[in-house]
Amino acid sequence: MNPKKNWCDQFSDTELVKKSLENVDCFTCIYERYEKRLVYYILRISSFSLAEAEEVLQESFVKAWQNLNEFDEDLKFSSWIYRIVHNTTISEWKKTQSKGKDRKQEWDEDLFQNLPSLIDVQEDFNKNFDKKNIRNVLELMPEKYREVLVLQFLEEKNYQEISDILKKPSGTVATLINRAKSKFRQMALKKQISF
Amino acid sequence: MKNSEKMLAKIKSRKVEQVPKWRFWVKNILFCMLFLFSIKFGSLAFAVVLFAIDSAEFDILSHVTHSKIEFLLSILPILWILFIVVFLFGAVQLFKKTKTGYRYSPILIVGGSFVLSIVLGTLLFFAGGGEKLEQKFADKVSFYESIEEKKIKRWSMPEKGFLSGIIIKKEENIIIEDLNGKQWEIDFSEAEVKKRLSLKKDEKIKIIGKILEDNIFVAEEIRPWKGRMRQGRRQNNEIHD
Numbered sequence: 001m002n003p004k005k006n007w008c009d010q011f012s013d014t015e016l017v018k019k020s021l022e023n024v025d026c027f028t029c030i031y032e033r034y035e036k037r038l039v040y041y042i043l044r045i046s047s048f049s050l051a052e053a054e055e056v057l058q059e060s061f062v063k064a065w066q067n068l069n070e071f072d073e074d075l076k077f078s079s080w081i082y083r084i085v086h087n088t089t090i091s092e093w094k095k096t097q098s099k100g101k102d103r104k105q106e107w108d109e110d111l112f113q114n115l116p117s118l119i120d121v122q123e124d125f126n127k128n129f130d131k132k133n134i135r136n137v138l139e140l141m142p143e144k145y146r147e148v149l150v151l152q153f154l155e156e157k158n159y160q161e162i163s164d165i166l167k168k169p170s171g172t173v174a175t176l177i178n179r180a181k182s183k184f185r186q187m188a189l190k191k192q193i194s195f
Numbered sequence: 196m197k198n199s200e201k202m203l204a205k206i207k208s209r210k211v212e213q214v215p216k217w218r219f220w221v222k223n224i225l226f227c228m229l230f231l232f233s234i235k236f237g238s239l240a241f242a243v244v245l246f247a248i249d250s251a252e253f254d255i256l257s258h259v260t261h262s263k264i265e266f267l268l269s270i271l272p273i274l275w276i277l278f279i280v281v282f283l284f285g286a287v288q289l290f291k292k293t294k295t296g297y298r299y300s301p302i303l304i305v306g307g308s309f310v311l312s313i314v315l316g317t318l319l320f321f322a323g324g325g326e327k328l329e330q331k332f333a334d335k336v337s338f339y340e341s342i343e344e345k346k347i348k349r350w351s352m353p354e355k356g357f358l359s360g361i362i363i364k365k366e367e368n369i370i371i372e373d374l375n376g377k378q379w380e381i382d383f384s385e386a387e388v389k390k391r392l393s394l395k396k397d398e399k400i401k402i403i404g405k406i407l408e409d410n411i412f413v414a415e416e417i418r419p420w421k422g423r424m425r426q427g428r429r430q431n432n433e434i435h436d
Binding site: 019021024025027032035036054058059061062065066067068069070072074163164167168169170171172185 | 197199200201202203205206207209211212213214215216218219294295297298299301302333
């Protein structure tokens with residue numbers, strides 16, 4: 001029997017992890033808490049369809065449950081779960097590419113409805129940004145740049161969190177973000193996309 | 196069926212078992228230990244490099260009449276420098292695989308590992324570890340030419356001005372037996388003799404000079420077989436013994 005949402009809400013992530021270790025049913029609380037943003041995240045860093053993204057998320061959570069004892073309270077749970085989802089997505093995405101599937105998904109207009117406020121305060125992401133154009137440019141970016149831009153500007157993660165998700169030092173993350181922003185600008189100019 | 200329920204069903208139907216906590220601890224400890232081993236081996240390699248440099252006698256370069264590059268290559272411990280690079284690379288990779296290793300910048304990890312290897316390697320060198328390891332390595336690895344063997348070769352070229360041997364007699368001149376068993380009369384009347392030398396029987400020496408006749412060698416400089424630092428260490432060991 002799955003726990004009710006109200007019951008789940010009274011616990012923090014760490015408390016839910018402890019409860020999940022005792023009773024796997026409690027793991028659904030964590031799943032539901034993160035489901036929406038992680039599905040968006042998968043879609044932002046890959047070109048999976050929504051159904052595929054949900055499948056990838058489920059697989060990521062199965063892995064997460066299997067390795068739940070690895071979770072350390074020194075780390076934010078969100079960073080830990082993002083890391084697993086990130087790695088699973090990249091690995092699954094590479095598998096589909098190696099199978100020769102030419103994946104160029106049509107973007108769902110509602111998919112990016114929650115583009116965060118951080119974007120519009122960034123110099124590089126003009127106030128009058130066009131969500132579709134951002135997506136188009138992001139799609140053209142190399143994976144290493146796209147993932148940091150998505151994490152910082154769309155997922156609103158700070159440097160430390162990005163460092164924990166990608167398992168890279170904060171300094172490297174900062175450098176990647178700077179390069180990614182400049183690459184983003186170049187790509188936008190090249191494609192004659194203005195924001 | 197909600198997605199969360201689908202996920203739960205997958206866990207249950209596949210009978211997914213959780214990896215026990217101890218396995219993550221063991222994995223992390225293993226990486227930490229392998230990192231420390233890499234540092235240790237890097238330090239040992241560095242101790243051998245110091246030993247090689249100590250034995251190298253760069254100051255005889257000015258007396259070398261044949262190819263100086265060939266001479267330099269013959270005294271550089273290239274294999275051990277390679278070992279340092281390999282172990283340092285290994286240490287960095289292993290450190291990055293520890294639980295929080297990824298948080299540190301590569302420069303810091305490389306720098307830290309390098310400094311640690313240098314400090315430990317220097318201590319090991321002064322404790323005689325470099326010399327012992329190099330000797331053991333030479334005993335075990337047949338194709339490896341030890342630093343001592345290279346040194347013997349270097350000092351067994353009287354035609355190029357480098358001779359060595361053990362003093363068997365001292366009169367006006369000294370008589371030595373070189374490392375190939377040949378006897379030489381050494382004219383050292385105008386030679387610079389290092390202070391540490393007593394030129395007594397059974398003393399092993401190195402000589403820079405030139406052949407005058409078939410078995411007569413005019414010395415320009417006479418040195419003890421072992422370098423200053425190694426001799427110092429040997430004396431210390433003898434005192435402790």
